[in-house]
Amino acid sequence: MSNWADLTTGKRIKHLRGSDLTQQGLADAAGLSLALVQKAEQDRGELSIGSLLRLAHALKSDVSVILGQQAPRRGMNRGDRAALRQLSDAVHESALGEWEGIDDPSSVDELSAVRDLAWQAYWASDTTNVSGYASKVLMEGQVRYASATGVERERLGAILASTYRVAASCSTGFGQRDLALSALTSAKHLAKDVDDPVMTALLESTLSWIYLRGAKLPRAVTVAERAALAIEPSFSSGSRPQLIAYGRLMISAAVAASRREDESAADDYISQAHAAAARLGREEKLYGTSFGPTAAKTEAVGIHVALKSYGRALDLANQPDVRSLPKTMSKVARNRYKLDVALAQCAVGLHDQAADTLIEVALDAPEWVRHQALPGVIGKRLAKVSTARVRNIGELIGMPLIA
Incomplete structure (x- = not known):
């Protein structure tokens, strides 16, 4: 781990590329120019988040590996690896009907309660409990569903569709794309079987995120936009579940558009999300998903950051209702938002504030932060002001930020 962290980003990319893949081959696979790949391997200039996502996907790796936050093939700790193995077994075995030995499955109400616990664990970045709770629901729920x-x-x-969705979300966060798609496939079949259009819409939002993590940005936008059109509510008479699903899909589309640096489209999508949030009037939860005025604004901060509109991002972050984040906001959502703020602070020269925000996030969610791209990006930018400060932050949070 320490040796990998000591390499520069360019050397890590070159190592991951290996001798079997040329620079031109990597450029083609990532959809980037040869000149950009050459500059990246020579450590000339800064890579955007979009370029990092494309390179990580082409190299069959993760952004955090490229940035040195994790070593190749050893990014997860033992507990996370064991939890994901258990989750994988449950996702596949439940879908295949391999649930022999479960003679007395829990009741529907009990399974619903455990499903909610799985989502709570996900938003608290507690992989072990996500796996334990989700596995119970998937195995026992499929037994009961077969005769219901x-x-x-x-x-x-x-309940089952929502649980497969939390399994997909957890897997995606760890770069386990195949497991995520398997879980989502089972979820979509169930949502269609019980004719639940709102659940179907939320599943498409998760699929859009999977494509985003895989650097398939046009597809991420298309999936979210298509699903939003299918469920688009009348703002005068639309149901609250419809508004939640529609708002989340608009955010998914806006995030993907911002990674493509399509400012016009991103602004259009996020304005629709704000409209849906205003119609709701307050934060609400549905099938493990939260949405409302504050959620729309915090997500918009990240979208403006991706578009390099740092002033707009910080202006929004300084609004009273955003600055005092609601206590109900999950740990993952809260810290994802704060990383966006830290990057914006860094970009406008508020380096001390950016460093403090980064430390705050890393101490609040030390394992989660290792799988994020932004800490390394922020660290590199802070290093231009003070390398020593960045090394001290890395030691404090237990994660190298620069070579």
Whole structure:
């Protein structure tokens, strides 16, 4: 780990590329120019988040590996690896009907409660409990679903689909794309079987995120936009679940558009998200998803940062309702937002504030932050002002930020 962290970003990219893939081959696979790949390997200039995502996907790696926050093939700790193995077994075995030995599955209400615990664990970045809770619901829920009818079957279908979705979300966060897609496939079949259009829309939002992490940005936009059109509510009579799903899809589309540096499209999408949030009037949760006025604004901060509109991002972050984040905001959402703020602070020269924000995030969610791209990006920018400060931050949070 320490040897890998000591390399420069350019040397890490070159190492991951290996001798079997030329620079031109990497450029083609990533959809980038040869000149950009050459500059990256020579450590000339800064890579955008979009370029890092494309390179990581082409190299079958993760952004955090390229930035030296994790070593190749050893990025996850033992607990996370064991949890993901358990989750993978549950996702595949439940879908295949391999649930022999479960003679007395939990009731629908009990399974619903455990599903909610799985989502709470996900938003707290607690992989072990995500896996434990989700595995219980998937295995026992499929047993009960196989013989259920009527209202019970509809409720179970929604519970199972939502649980497969949390499994997909957790897997995506660790770069386990194939597992995420397997879980999402099962979820979409269930949502269709019980005719739940809102759940279907939320599943498409997760699919958009999977494509975003895989640097398939046009597809990420298309998936979110198509699903939003399918569920688009009337703002005068649309149901609250529709507004939540529609708002989340608009945010997904805006995030993907911002990574493509398409400012016009991103602004259009985020304005629609703000409109849906205003119609809701308050933060609400549905199937593990939170949305409302504050969520729309915090997400908009990240979108403006991706578009390099740092002034707009900080102006929004300084609004009273955003500055005092609600206590109900999850740890993951809160810290993802704060990383965006730190990057904006760094970009406008507020280096001490950016460093403090980064430390705050890393101490609050030390394992989660290792799988994020922005700490390394922020560290590199802070190093231009004080290398010693960045090394001290890295030691404090237990994660190297620069070579």
